[in-house]
Amino acid sequence: MPHRNADEVCRIGRRGVLAGAGAVALGLALPGVRGAGAQTPSKSKVGVIGSGHIGGTVGELWVKSGHEVLFSSRHPDELKDMVARLGPLARAGTPEQAFAFGDTFGDAVLLAIPYKAYPQFGQDYATALRGKVVLDAGNATAARDGPLADEAKANGIGLTSAKYLPGAKLVRAFNTLNYKVLAEQANRSGDRLAIPIAGDDQAAVEVAAGLVRDAGFEPVIAGGLAKASEFQMGTPGYGQNVSAAELRQRLGLSR
Numbered sequence: 001m002p003h004r005n006a007d008e009v010c011r012i013g014r015r016g017v018l019a020g021a022g023a024v025a026l027g028l029a030l031p032g033v034r035g036a037g038a039q040t041p042s043k044s045k046v047g048v049i050g051s052g053h054i055g056g057t058v059g060e061l062w063v064k065s066g067h068e069v070l071f072s073s074r075h076p077d078e079l080k081d082m083v084a085r086l087g088p089l090a091r092a093g094t095p096e097q098a099f100a101f102g103d104t105f106g107d108a109v110l111l112a113i114p115y116k117a118y119p120q121f122g123q124d125y126a127t128a129l130r131g132k133v134v135l136d137a138g139n140a141t142a143a144r145d146g147p148l149a150d151e152a153k154a155n156g157i158g159l160t161s162a163k164y165l166p167g168a169k170l171v172r173a174f175n176t177l178n179y180k181v182l183a184e185q186a187n188r189s190g191d192r193l194a195i196p197i198a199g200d201d202q203a204a205v206e207v208a209a210g211l212v213r214d215a216g217f218e219p220v221i222a223g224g225l226a227k228a229s230e231f232q233m234g235t236p237g238y239g240q241n242v243s244a245a246e247l248r249q250r251l252g253l254s255r
Helices: 006-029 053-064 076-086 095-100 115-124 147-155 157-164 179-185 202-215 225-231 244-250
Strands: 045-049 068-072 090-093 108-111 133-136 169-172 194-199 218-223
Touching (some): 045 053, 045 095, 053 068, 053 108, 076 090, 108 202, 147 157, 157 169, 194 244
Parallel strands (some): 045 068, 194 218
Antiparallel strands (some): 169 194
């Protein structure tokens, strides 16, 4: 080995430290990638459209896990008390602002509005929906949604949502349980409460699965959007307050 003087050794050492620091910084900068010594993946931004019982509850769970959340409605001033209570990671805005809140793929939107609004919503926000990861928590009920509920029952709610929200990277999630159950059972001891999800875009499904875990639950991937019909309202997969293993068994999933 050639002899190196002290100055040369110091320069080599400094280069090694800087290279290592750069690798760590790169890992921390990429969503979901852990750098050396990092304890948790970086948090994404989530827009909540429809900040009522489901949207407000799930959004609050994300805030508590460290995500930045923009709660939106047509009247954002009505959300001021909620975001003030939740602290600096929460803010209020319009649906337009919720869509624009995150600008990387790991960011997402939770849609929790009445199902009868989907056709008009899809038209109004066609550009914003394109390519966006959207967690679809809506349910279609005959009393409120009329013919749209019939369509969802006949064709499956996942495919019906996709029809009215074209271009979105859609994942069905958080539609099966009452908001009170979600609030009380998040991060429960023992086996976590299962949340079934379904989507055609694998990368979007992975984003949704991570957000389900961060909210305090265990995701159970049922398959593509067509499989969402197996846990829509009125089916045996709906309303199941069970563990992931139990839900997989009830949905006939192999794992």
